[in-house]
Amino acid sequence: KLAEIKIIIEHVDIENIPQENVFSELSAMFYEAIKSGLTEAELILLEPIYHTIIQLPPNYIKNTISLLSKYSAKINSIDQDKEYQAIIEILLSVRNSIKFAEDIRSISSGRAFWQNEFYAFMEVPKHESQKLIQDIKFLKGISW
Structure with a gap:
């Protein structure tokens, strides 16, 4: 486009x-x-980004943060105002959000709740965009 x-x-x-x-x-x-x-x-590849708010018990913060780094999520804030609930605000790409949902449910034993809201379109990092373009070309039969 x-x-x-x-x-x-x-x-x-x-x-x-x-x-x-x-x-x-x-x-x-x-x-x-x-x-x-x-x-x-110079062409760039853009992807949709979610603004995600995660609510979870405080004892799952450490595991959740390591999970967020796995999915290249950008952490905006971590609030632990209440002793029974922590809130983490992140920016997460839509393509990573599906697998992330499965993993956070597993890590938190189903105790984490999150909501996604469209944030913006952002540029895909160069090392990831080349792989995505190759995968799309392969799926369309343009390259093998």
Whole structure:
């Protein structure tokens, strides 16, 4: 998907172009400009990110934090205001959230509760994006 394209026209001379051909000539110029811009552009892979709030007993914090590092989650805050409940706020990619749900349920013996809310689209790290692109190409039959 192409997003956020900006075109700046610095100078266009249309005096030598016949009146009836102006539209087609300008369309061809824009097409060539966009085409060359896309071939020179650096592509990035974006993924949806969840803002996740986890509520769990305090004695499961240590295991949960080690689990979060396994899934490359970014920890925003850890609050332990109450003696019977801790709250951890994280940013977690959607592709990791399914397996994360299984693992946190297992680690906390079903005592952890969490809620996911869409946060933003963020760039996939380069080392992960190459593997994801290769996997997608393989699944589509483009490479083997």
